[in-house]
Amino acid sequence: MLVLAFICCFKNHSYSNQVEKRDSLFKCIQIAKSDTAIMSAYFNYASLLKFEDTDSALFYVKKALSIANKIKDDKFIMKANNELGIIYWYKGDYKNAQNLLTEAFNAGVKFNDTLVLISARYNLGNINVTQGNYEAALANFNKVLNYIGSKDSIRMAQTYNAFGNIYLYQSDYVKALEHYSSAANIYEKYPSSKDLALSYNNMGIIYYYQEQYEKALTLYQKSLEIKESIGDKKGMSDCYNNIAIIYDDLNKSENAYKFYNKAIVLLKELGNMQGLASTYANLGELEQKNKNYDKAELLLNDALKIQEEINDKRGKTYSLTSLGSLYYHKNKYTEAITFLKRAIVVGQEINAKKELLTAYVNLKDIYIEQKEYQLAANYYKLITRLQREIFDSERLDKLNDIQSRYETKAKEREIEILKANRKLKDLEIKQKDIEVNKQKTITLLLSIGFGIFIIFMIVIIRLYFGKRNANKILAFQKEEISQQKEELQAQSELLTSTNKALERKNIQITDSINYAKKIQFAIIPEIEKINANSLETFVIFKPKDIVSGDFYWFSRLNNYVFIAVVDCTGHGVPGAFMSIIGNNLLNEIINQKQIINPTEILTNLDIGVRSMLMNNLSEDRLQDDGMEISLCRIDINNKQVVMSCSNQNAIICSNGNIHEIEGSSYSIGGIYLKNKIFNNFEFIVENDSIIYMFTDGFHDQFGGEKNKKYGSVRFHELIKTVSNEEFNAQAVILEKEFTDWKGKNYQIDDVCVIGIKI
Known part of the structure; x- marks a missing residue:
């Protein structure tokens, strides 16, 4: 787990003469005589120690707070509560930290103390980040920006970095890069060594995620040089941890062990439980990689115990995922599945995409080992979707x-x-x-x-x-x-x-x-092939994405011509796969088995779809998977038309009359129903009669002046109007109506409309 450059509060200490300042402030404690002077000396001394010796800092702030309560100095109590909140956060005691920072913030509102309001909100945001409550953290940091306005560009840059850290945790590299760039632009105008070190660290993390390890290592080392020169022990421990991760990925285990142990020594000295747990988890991953499974298990369990105690949800997700992977490699599949599913629950709560991706991959591999191929396929779908979210166009x-x-x-x-x-x-x-x-x-x-x-x-x-x-x-x-x-x-x-x-x-x-x-286009019939059977046909086929969940199908068997319009579940790639299943089943049922009754064809198609998709899936998982279809059988010799529709309607225009055919309310596939029945509609039609079959993509499209759906009623009226026009012009009119209605809106579904003139 990488450690981002994180600013705990907005106070900027100079470390070049830190020892001299500490000695000077301690002398002030010894020579102070009045309560106010002693109280201030305790507070300033604690403020200087809080990132080096948290226990001593806590001791002196409490002494200062005791005097403030004694002399009833409410403003000083406000400042002391804010400082105590920061120290408790650093020690991993988030409950006390939140309570004290909230008290400080309320007092800041009362006294209109902008600095306390900014500090309390900022550090409450830090606690939210640590607990994985990113939405609350974003809200707090936005309020910090409102308080700052345009007055303090350095604090503004530090807040931008805090935003960048959240988005990087969520694998949203676009927003992370936007905020890091905003911060960097400000630091260039007001350069300081500490801020430059922070920028080096965050830039190194992005290089790491791009797998450019040498560049990332160079930036981490530059950041470490600055932090060592100013005595920033917390920053040094972060750099040690990140450098160790790089050496781990470069298969330089000896160097990785060296830097992890350096980080552990400093983190124990500082009492930083969150950082200590993260480093234990990283070291456990290294031991697992080197097949030292017993050591890895001990380290990961130690990390998880600390993270559960301090409610570090992001760290907990990482450790649970690592333990799941460990048990997978030890062939303990039951324990592995338990830990990985726990990781998914916490990961989904905080939107930890990288950890979720790792958990999905491990579960997929486990189910393949167990020959649970359908479960493996389910996780493969989740992996594909999550990868697309992280790297989409x-x-x-x-x-x-x-x-x-x-x-x-x-x-x-x-x-x-x-x-x-x-x-x-x-x-x-x-x-x-x-x-x-x-x-x-x-x-x-x-x-x-x-x-x-x-x-x-x-x-x-x-x-x-x-x-x-x-x-x-x-x-x-x-x-x-x-x-x-x-x-x-x-x-x-x-x-x-x-x-x-x-x-x-x-x-x-x-x-x-x-x-x-x-x-997909190779299996869709050409219009010329259909028209070669004493028919005239037009097709409007508009996939929403590159590939389509809608498709149309044609076959001739003796004197019968079969034409189908099918709307599969979903669109894009999932819909396209379902369309291939539908095409193959129609070929098998009609062309191979030579079943010619449309209702029997739909019944066999329903059974075939459910059989193809069922493999180890429960009924409730199947209820949304399937297709809707309009199937037409035309006897070329006697002009007899037999139609059967599943959850679709069709329209027949014959001799100036309009007939609407309402299909059954059942879909093909989906949930199993004993009484699922499909009906035939039979007609003897005159010459020049037209049959219109269509999916719901046209009438579900949003557009028009009020940006509403086109609607089935308006669509049926459009068909009636168009039926009076020359057949060769009808497709052009329908396409123009759809384009004009959609306007600049995004196409929401696949569109397929077929007109057949007999």
Whole structure:
């Protein structure tokens, strides 16, 4: 489990003289005489210790709070409760932390203390993140931004980073990158070493998720150097943990063990239970990878115990998933399934997509081992859907948009750098002019002689100091420009890498679906083939996605022509697979078994669909899987038409009369019903009669001025009107009506309409 760069509160301590400050504040405690002075000294000393020695910090804040209660200083009580809340959060005591921070916030409202309001809300958000309550965390951080406004850009950047951390936990790389970029843009204007270390860490995590481990390792090491130089032990432990994960993935176990143990030593010293549990879990994963299963089991159980005690839901999801994987590798499938399903319950609660994906993959593999292929297939569907959520085309477009905006800003920065370079050239020209003037002055003074030697020395000294100051300015500006170039290049490489990875994923998925389209269109009959049977036909076929859940089918058997319009469950890839099942079953029932009665055909189709899908599924799992169909049999010799419809209607226009055929209310497949009956409707039609069969995609489409559904009533009226037009023009009229009605709206379902003129 990677550790994100996390800011516990908004106070910015300088660590360069931390020891001197601590000694100075301790002396203040010793020499303070009044209650107010002692109380303030205790509080300031505790504030300095809270991230190094939490127990001592807790002791001194409580002493300060005791004095504040004694002298009834309500404002100081507010500040002390806020500080205590931060310390309890750091120790993993979330219940006490929430109570104290809430008290501090309420007091902040009473006293209109903006700083306390900001700090309390921010740290309540931190607790929400730790517990996996991301919705509450987002609400708290949004309120922090409202309090800050545009007054404090550094606090704003820190809050953007907090948002980025939440979205990264949820595998929403687009939003994470947006917020990290917003924070980075602010840090570039107000550079500080601690903020730069935070940016290095978060950028390294995104490189890690892109499997660019060497780049991620370089950024983690840069972050670690800064945190070691300022004495940030919490930050150092985070870096040790992240570096260890990289070495683990690079199969450098010795280095991974070394850095995990470094992190554990610091986390125990700091009393950071959440970080300690995360590192135990990571170390357990490493032991499992090295097949030290007993050690792995002990470490993972230790981690889970701590995470359950402090209600760390994200960490709990990770540990449960790891234990499930461990038992799977030990061939203890029952225990593995138990832990993986527990992980899924918690993971779904906090939307932990990466952990859910790992749990689904392990359960799929277990069920394959147990030959429970239908259960394995179910988890394969969940895996496919979750992978699509993490890497879909819409997210790719958004990442491209972020990259475009970032490149625009980068070009603006390049223009600034060019301007700065021009200034440097101007300064160099001025410097050369100064040198020329200097030489002229020296020559002049030497020619004048010793008499004006003193004046000559004064000029030289002035020129010397002028040159030194100019050199300092030049060196500072060059260093600043060089640093900006490096940062811009690193961020540009990151965005380019992210874009390429997502493009590859999108191309693979799109290629697979396009190939499926070729397969589906290969089984759909050509219009010319239908028309070759003394019929005229038009087809409107509009898949919602690349492939379709709707399809139409044709066959001729002796004097009978069979035409079907079918609407399968779903659309896109799932619907397309169901359409292939329907096509194969119709071929088998009519062409091979030569069953010609439409009601018998639908009954056999119903049995076939249920048989194909049943394999180990319960009835309640089957109730939504199936299809709706209109089947028409035409006797070419005597113009007899027999139709049977399942949960669809059809329309016949003959000799100026309109007949609506209402199908049965039962679907093909779905839940098993003993009394499921399909009816035949028989007609002898005149020449030039037209049969219209259709799915529900046309009349379910939203559009029009009020953005409502087209509706079945309006659609039937449209068919009646169109039936009076020339047959060759009817398809054009229907397509134009659908396009005009839909307008700019998104097509919500597959559309299939067939007209058959006898």
